[in-house]
Amino acid sequence: MKHIILITGAGKGIGRAIALEFARATRHNPDFEPLLVLSSRTLGDLEAISLECRAEGALTDIIAADLSEMIEVRRLAAHIMERYGTIDCLVNNAGVGRFKPFSEITEEDFDYTMATNLKGTFFLTQALFELMSNKRSGHIFFITSVAARKAFRHSSVYCVSKFGQQGLVDTLRLYARKCNVRITEVIPGAVHTPMWGEVSDDFRSIMMMPEDIARPVVQAYLQPSRTTVEEIVLRPTTGDLQDE
Ligand SMILES: NC(=O)c1ccc[n+]([C@@H]2O[C@H](COP(=O)([O-])OP(=O)(O)OC[C@H]3O[C@@H](n4cnc5c(N)ncnc54)[C@H](OP(=O)(O)O)[C@@H]3O)[C@@H](O)[C@H]2O)c1
Structure with a gap:
């Protein structure tokens, strides 16, 4: 059976x-x-990730969109609805992050972070949840962060967006349970990705890798539809990189 799966930040x-x-799961x-x-x-x-997924046997469709702009959020939702x-x-x-001391966060840092992480995510979800609730099935993942539960000294605006x-x-869970839609919050600690920029070899050696997060996400999706994995918490074995 064909599964239409939209992944934001897929690049x-x-x-x-x-x-x-998801492509390899085939x-x-x-x-x-x-x-x-x-x-x-x-x-x-x-284009690059699309080719890799196709080589694994998945069908793909690519659409560039900046989720910090409401017009683009609406265009992405309309693409799904119309196609x-x-x-x-x-x-x-x-998601994006600007990491620096509290006193150095600017209004532009605040707006940049909140527009993508919170506003874009909120309204894309609102538009697409309706399609799922109408057909009484679907699954929404949120890749939040341990910074959605715990404060880090240099992550003030990132924490605000993730909390x-x-x-x-x-809140969405309250609606989703009533219409048979699955909601999974994925809560990773430090993962070695471009978001971190350059990191020292010491940090790199203890960070998780993106595939460590991807595997449980796809496993959660492939659970029988009667079962929801509500939360997936993943941390480096040695704990968070910075504790405060
Ligand atoms: N890495 C970690 O340690 C970590 C830990 C916990 C949670 N997370 C969360 O995991 C998610 C992915 O993070 P990552 O580490 O994989 O980051 P990443 O390597 O920087 O990748 C982020 C992806 O999001 C896209 N993106 C950024 N801003 C966007 C916007 N305005 N509109 C549309 N797409 C946008 C980026 O592509 P373009 O720049 O081309 O748009 C990229 O494909 C984020 O929500 C992050 O907060 C990360």
């Missing part, structure tokens, strides 16, 4: 690994036919 890091893992699940709608801002990234008229899975993964995402997850 790099965790989103890219999730796309590839190897062991012959009945699973993913149609991966891959989105981020950078078309070149999307497919349905959606089985939304992976809310696109906000957690509020969205908890």
Whole structure:
């Protein structure tokens, strides 16, 4: 059966690994036919991951969109509605971070972070949840963070956006349970991705890798539809990189 799966932030890091893992899942699940709608801002990234997913046997569709702009959020939702008229899975993964001391956060840092992580995620979800609630099936993943539960000294605005995402997850669950839609919050600690820029070898050696997050996401999706994996918490074995 064909599964329409939209992954935001699919061009790099965790989103890219999730796309590839969905595509590879076809190897062991012959009945699973993913149609991966891959989105981020950078078309070149999307073309590259699309080719890799196709090589694994998945169908793909790419659409560049900047989720910090409401007009683009609406365009992405309209693309799904007009081209497919349905959606089985939304992976809310696109996210940004500006990491610096509290006193140095500017209004532009605040708006940049909140526009993508919170506003874009909120309204994309609102638009696509309706398609799922109408057909009484679907699955929405939110890649939040341990910073949605715990404060880190250099992550003030990132924490605000991620705590906000957690509020969205908890509220949406109240609606989703009533219409048979599955909601999974994925809560990773430090993962080695482009979001971190350059990191020291010491940090790199203890960080998780994007595929460590992707595997449990796809396993959660492939659970029988009667079962929801509500939370997936993943941390480096040695704990968070910075504790305060
Ligand atoms: N890495 C970690 O340690 C970690 C830990 C916990 C949670 N997370 C969360 O996991 C998610 C993915 O993070 P990552 O580490 O994989 O980051 P990443 O490597 O920087 O990748 C982020 C992806 O999101 C896209 N993106 C960023 N801003 C966007 C926007 N305005 N509109 C559309 N797409 C946008 C990026 O592509 P373009 O720049 O081309 O748009 C890219 O494809 C984020 O929500 C992050 O907060 C990460």
